[in-house]
């Protein structure tokens with residue numbers, strides 16, 4: 001495994017009497033696609049929300065090895081996590097539906113543009129630093145419009161796009177923040193097989209461009225197809241960690257997906273059928 005971009009150490013999250021995440025540790029290697037999977041209620045979303053700053057852990061550490069060195073995300077306020085280089089998408093798409101596709105990508109770069117003005121009046125006065133940052137923002141937006149095949153929809157309201165295109169736009173918007181780690185929350189949800197294939201290609205393209213990826217995904221075809229590394233949770237605990245080949249063969253994983261407990265879980269073929 002290459003150097004980690006993310007280290008999760010002994011992570012615990014309690015909701016009242018319920019321990020949703022129970023001493024979970026894993027690493028996501030730099031440049032890898034790491035998937036977190038598990039049956040319903042396993043704790044995937046909670047782990048994701050801890051990493052992206054929506055929750056503060058009850059115990060444990062989340063260390064990002066970003067551009068500015070080591071950063072404890074567990075102790076970083078949610079609004080600072082994006083600045084540390086972590087971007088995310090949401091299971092329920094959250095775009096500005098009334099804004100155009102391009103505007104959505106420019107708004108995402110608001111922080112960077114503000115920083116270029118020193119948070120002052122330079123933008124209004126049209127000073128050089130702001131102009132250069134604005135040009136760079138437009139170039140970045142164009143790059144991701146092309147990568148997500150949305151260039152011909154750039155001037156359309158985001159809310160008018162078909163569902164699959166909205167999912168791609170969410171990813172483009174996250175990438176416009178120039179993250180070191182992109183966190184995708186069920187990116188294939190609601191996509192048809194062709195759209196899922198396209199999504200897989202886009203995620204690989206992002207990985208090959210140097211951005212590390214962490215994803216939660218129920219679609220085992222997508223997970224097994226694109227992941228370099230898979231972490232499996234069940235009832236809040238990590239039960240396996242390895243390559244898709246290792247996970248497919250893992251007896252604890254097969255048992256968890258077969259539903260030896262009383263959960264309303266995904267059937268076993270979801271793992272086995274992803275060859």
Ligand SMILES: Nc1ncnc2c1ncn2[C@@H]1O[C@H](COP(=O)(O)OP(=O)(O)OP(=O)(O)O)[C@@H](O)[C@H]1O
Nearest residue numbers: 015018019020038039040041042043044045046047
């Ligand atoms: N905000 C919360 N308050 C109380 N309990 C919660 C909260 N969020 C999650 N839980 C509980 O924590 C456990 C893990 O939930 P979580 O949503 O993380 O699982 P998951 O693996 O993402 O499940 P799914 O695949 O169904 O989305 C579940 O028992 C859930 O009911």
